[in-house]
Amino acid sequence: MSDRHLSDDVVARARSLVGLYPHPRSALIPICHLAQEQDGWLRPEAIGEIAEIVGVTPAEVLGTASFYDMLHTEPVGRYLVSVCTNIACMLRGAYELLDHAESRLGVRCGATTSDALFTLEEAECLADCGRAPCLQVNHRFFGDVTPEVFDALIDDLAAGRLDDDVPRHGTLVRIRRDGGLRVDADVLVAERDRSRAAAAERARRAEATGAGASSGGSGGGS
């Protein structure tokens, strides 16, 4: 397996992810995150191997991945700096912050610094509006960001002082699920059968009492 691109650890974790879902394809996006954890972005070799693991074509993996902002089909810097400029942050100076970020990093929005350390992007609402303007670095939150706070943050990141809080780009969840599903398939099937039988019994009773029509069902739009 040495000619494989994804590491044995990533492949093992990917296979255990597949085991969590009734259909393997559901693990596609979580496995893309794992591939980004290894490489920082989705390399073509990784896309091919993900396709194999979940049983679809590489085109289907790329077609899915390219829909999502967090899945990168081109390299990004070690630190992805996402500055929110949506309404709540805009009202509190987000565009001024973005201008400052461009001049501090010396790149336009969307670009990566020449040392490949920082990629700057304009983000949609990151849901931290209580601390606007906010930003994320590799999806870790920083709030109430003034230009001074921004400069200090960039200095700290470049010096590696925040390595414990902000892992390199691609690492999303550092907590691993400790084990697969705990409920055996036969238990699930038995429980589902019991549930179906109980529902059928409820329906039969409802019909017998003539109350069947009132128990909800195919109502219109909300």
Added chain:
Amino acid sequence: MTITDAPKILTSRLGRDDSHTLAGYLDSGGYAGLRKALTMTPEAVAAEVDAVSLLGRGGAGFPAGRKWAMLRQAPTTYLVVNGDESEPATFKDHLLLERDPHQLIEGVVIAAYALQVTQAFIYVRGEFALGLERVTAAVNDAYAHGAVGRDIFGSDFSVDVVVHPGAGAYICGEETALLESLEGKRGFPRIKPPYFPAAVGLYGEPTVVNNVETLSNLPWVITNGSAAFAALGAGRSTGTRLFALAGHVRNPGVYEVEMVKTTFRDLIYAPVLGGGVLGGRELKAIIPGGVSAPWFGPEHLDLPLGQDEVAEQNSMLGSGSIVVMDESTCVVRAAWRITRFFWRESCGQCTPCREGSGWLEKILRRIEDGSGREADLDLLMDACDNIAPGLSWPPKQTTICVLGPSIPSSIASALRMFRDEFLVHVKEGGCPRG
């Protein structure tokens, strides 16, 4: 101005540093609701939820009990939690996921028991890295504690819970798009009918999709009973609700207040809540339920925070987000930024939404930048009308999902309330505020 002394149903634990841990959760009464639920029949648990008129806290406000009732005809196969909070300026599920993940998990298992579901998925917005880590750790601990998994608390009931990360797409908050995403596909909303995942959901099977905040209410509802919950609020809007207050307020943040009994004015101006407009400036407008909602002016401040009360004034409480804009705000710029958001996030399936959002963004930008024409004002309304014919509320739909019809809300509101400001932009060749 009075703030009711309603109990904190969702945020009681947030004063604790260890609110996200199993130890902290158990120390503050955690999992008592689940233990009690397991002594009841599933039907009795469902009946409790039905009895409280728990309106969904995601945005549409559909009663959770009614959603569940649809499943009684065909047994539910899956329970899916919508934790893809992405409506701009909404940040209350973010708080619940990071700070009280066990409360959500307890709610999930209670719901699973009521619905007799054996598999639940918690779909968490991908950008919530800390939330994902906290919920994953909490699920691990809940398994070890016997609150999730096989034979929960010795009850013979079993359910598996899987935490699923999103990957950055606003549209995946739409429940059928969320299900597509959970199936490993692009987040394309599904064509309706079928309207409800209860009929055709995950993998084509009957599925219930509930919001994080909605399910986080369940431990309290079961522990304290439906009557205690229903005693709060008024009309159909019972209980408390989390409101995410943002923009030009002194104290932006998430506040849990009693529904209906609290007004917009209370929330924005009460010293213990929003604390008033930033810098003591005048209020210009508020966006009452996420950026998909039509705006309100100062004349609506005394409106109660209730779902039907707000709907009667032709807007919505939606996702529980309230954005305050003060007198210094350029409404053209605000409408442009919101429209730009929809343009970026349109999934692209439907022409009116995909193309309309882009055209509207360009027109608004040129007005703001000084290249606008007076005819652009009518052009904006015409393009909006092509997306949501008649521009009524709730909007008519030319698209698969409600993202498209949400686009005109901010533009039509800004033009209706502040038409003069648009004209000033046109006449003075750009934004007078610079």
